[in-house]
Every structure is written in C-alpha cells, then in structure tokens.
C-alpha cells in the first residue's frame with residue numbers, strides 16, 4: 465500500500481509541472497510555483513536564490529517599490545505581570561518577484577532567504593488571495609465585540625450603585 469501511494473504522488477507532481485510548462489524549481493514545504501515565469505535571479509522558483517529558515521503569512525501593505533513589498537502581520541505577546549496578551553505588529557520589507565507580483569491587500573506566504581539587500585531577507589513565495597476574501601468576516605466581527613464590552617461595563621456599575 466505504501467509503495468502505491470508514493471508512485472501516485474510522483475505522477476501528480478509530474479503532471480503539474482507539465483501543465484504549467486515552466487521550469488520552476490520545487491522550493492519545498494508544499495509551496496506552489498506561480499503560473500508565470502520570470503528572469504529574476506532573486507526569484508526562488510526561476511532564479512538562483514534559495515529559501516530556508518522561517519516562514520510567515522502576512523498582508524501586503526505596500527507594493528509601490530520595484531520588486532519590493534512591505535508585509536505585516538499581528539502576533540500575540542504575553543505580558544506576565546498582567547497575565548494577558550497584547551497585540552504586536554511585525555512589519556518587514558520582502559522581495560516581490562515579477563512572476564508573483566503581489567499587490568496591496570493580498571495575503572501572502574513569505575520565506576526567509578540570504579540577505580538580498582540592507583533590509584530584505586524574505587521572499588514572497590505564494591499568494592493566498594485578498595484580505596476581504598479570507599478575513600472579511602473576522603474584520604467586521606472584531607469591532608462589534610469591543611463595542612459590546614464597553615456597553616456592558618457601565619451597566620454593571622449602574623446596577624451596583626442601585627443596590628447600595
């Protein structure tokens with residue numbers, strides 16, 4: 465059974481490469497190569513640059529520079545004194561290969577690489593779609609939750625005063 469499964473996956477991989485018709489490299493971790501090809505030496509699929517190390521998912525907040533984008537994402541930071549988490553934002557500059565060409569508002573996977581310039585040591589590897597398509601529901605839900613908490617707090621105080 466195990467042997468059969470292995471042969472199936474190999475066949476699928478071959479078919480995928482033939483259909484796209486591009487000599488894109490397999491960079492690992494299940495990252496799908498873009499349908500377009502490019503001649504950028506800093507592209508992990510069509511160039512010489514290798515990706516290794518850490519992988520993140522973030523939103524493109526700026527893509528005006530040539531072959532460069534700004535990606536940011538939120539992370540939770542634990543404050544031991546208060547026993548709670550606070551939201552912190554990571555914002556980094558990443559390489560935006562011409563074959564991927566991610567636009568503002570798109571959610572992307574980025575992978576670490578050798579330092580490409582003074583500020584860039586990550587490359588956009590995969591586009592996952594736009595922010596509205598994936599997180600549209602969450603974004604609208606968050607502000608409503610905050611409003612509810614604010615409304616509840618003064619009500620409780622009022623009740624306590626009445627009881628006294």
Ligand SMILES: [Zn+2]
Pocket residue numbers: 500501502503504507508509510511561562563564
């Ligand atoms: Zn490329």
